[in-house]
Every structure is written in structure tokens, then in C-alpha cells.
Amino acid sequence: MSEIRLYVTSTEKGAAEILDLLSEVFGEEDFAIATTEVDERRDIWEASVYLMKDEEEAVRERIAEGIRHAFPNAVIEREVIPDVDWIARSLEGLKPVRAGRFLVHGSHDRDKVKLNDIAIEIDAGQAFGTGHHGTTAGCLEMIEGVMRARTVRNALDLGTGSGVLAIAVRKLRHIKVLATDIDPVAVRVAKENVRRNGIASGIRLETAPGFHSPAFRKEGPFDLIIANILARPLMKVAPQLAAHLAPGGSVILSGILAGQRWKVLSAYNGVKLRHVRTIWRNGWVTIHLRHG
């Protein structure tokens, strides 16, 4: 059955207020609720509830009732989310990708795994992160280097997508990992990938925009923070990211085009993080920074 997103368009402040109201309406029920930035310059945001098609009418009425007083003119729009299987089928031909000792492969390529590989099984789906993109591969290579050289007792994967990087960290070392994404669909896909890779515990997955969740304080500060979420949001979260880093900790940033490297580095120098190493892949850079 199809999944539906019901959403209301507002400003950042309005979307946050709607999110609070919807959290009261749906409480502990199993609905994913999130806010997403659509256009930073024009301050356009969406507050969304994800549900199955047969629940649509009842959920729509509850949303309307919940926000009616504070937002009398709000329009509730809908989007049908495409089925995961359809996308997966169209991308079935993707070849396994090597990055350091990691081999990221689809379920159809299990026989390609060699003895010394650290295999991560990810089928192409609705979440970003099959290993084919230069940013994911750069992060995997950097994770291996950093975790070999430094003591890492816990880690944060901000913008986890398919969960590939959190799975990589956990496969390298038996440590606790917090993995978050602004997109509840990605979080659901990541949960499935964590299970499929035989990881029964140790990875906590949460839907959260930026650092907006109590989970960060609860699980942090972190010895390693990985964030592959594009240059602009990376620059925006620099102060919060630095605040959640343990003394002497490492940061791996990606989603940065080569030409944006200096802007991102200067934002992070401003929060007392210094450059250690850069990996270049297909026009994208992955950067390792440290406290000090």
C-alpha cells in the first residue's frame, strides 16, 4: 500500500510550531512527523506527517483540528511517496563499490565479497548512500583512516541516509553510534539496512533536523562526528557540531564541492577545528578536522 505525506507549508518558526502541535496530537503513535527546509532564502519550510494511504482521511482531520486555532488559513497538501521496490528494481544493476577495506554491495552481489573485505549490504532505495557517490566513498575511506589512527569510543552520523556510514563505523569497531536524518523515510530505510547487516544493537536511529533532538545530548559528546549533508547546512551547524564534539575528537565532513572547500574550512576554523586531511573524489571533497 502507498505511503502518503500530508504537509503544511509555512516559515521556519511556523513549521516548528506546527511540529509541536502535531506532536501533541499524535503523541506516542507510530507516525513520523518532521519539518523540512524547502527554500532557505525565502524562509519556506514544510511540516509533514507520514502515514499509510488507508489512514489518510482520519489523519487529515486530526491535523486540521490540531492546528486550526493557531493556523486558521493553513492548507494541508499531500504527496504520494513512491514504493521502495520500484526504485530498487530500476537500480539493481549497480556494481559493488570499494572504499578502503569496505565493499558496499547490493544483495545480488553477495558472492563478490572477499575474505578480508568489510562488507556492507545496501540495496539502492529511497535513501541516499549506496557507496557509488564520491561523498559516501570518501567518507568510508576517511572513517577507516581516522578509526585506525585514533581512539574512537562513540560516533555520530548526521544525515545518515541509507545508514551506510553508521554501519561502517559499527562494523569496524563495537562502539555506540547515533545516526540521524531529517527525513523519516531515510531513517526507516536505515533501520532496515542496519538489521540486514546483522547489527542487532549499538546503532540508535532518530529523525531530527540538524541537532534538534534530545538524543544528541544524551548520547554525546562524540569522539567522531561524520556529516555528509552539503556545504551550506554544514556551515550552518558548525557551532552546534563543535559543541557536541568530545575534547580531541575528530570530524569528517562531506557533501562539499571542491570549490566550496575553503568556505567550509573557514566556518570550522571559526569554531576551533583544524584541517587534518582532504580526500578528493569525482569533484567532491571529504575533510577530516580535529579539535585544537
Ligand SMILES: C[S@@+](CC[C@H](N)C(=O)[O-])C[C@H]1O[C@@H](n2cnc3c(N)ncnc32)[C@H](O)[C@@H]1O
Ligand atoms: C548526501 S546524503 C548522505 C547519506 C549517507 N550519510 C552517505 O554518506 O551516503 C545526505 C543526507 O542528509 C540528510 N540531511 C540533509 N540535511 C539534513 C539536516 N539538516 N539534518 C539532518 N539530516 C539532513 C538528507 O535527508 C540525506 O539523507
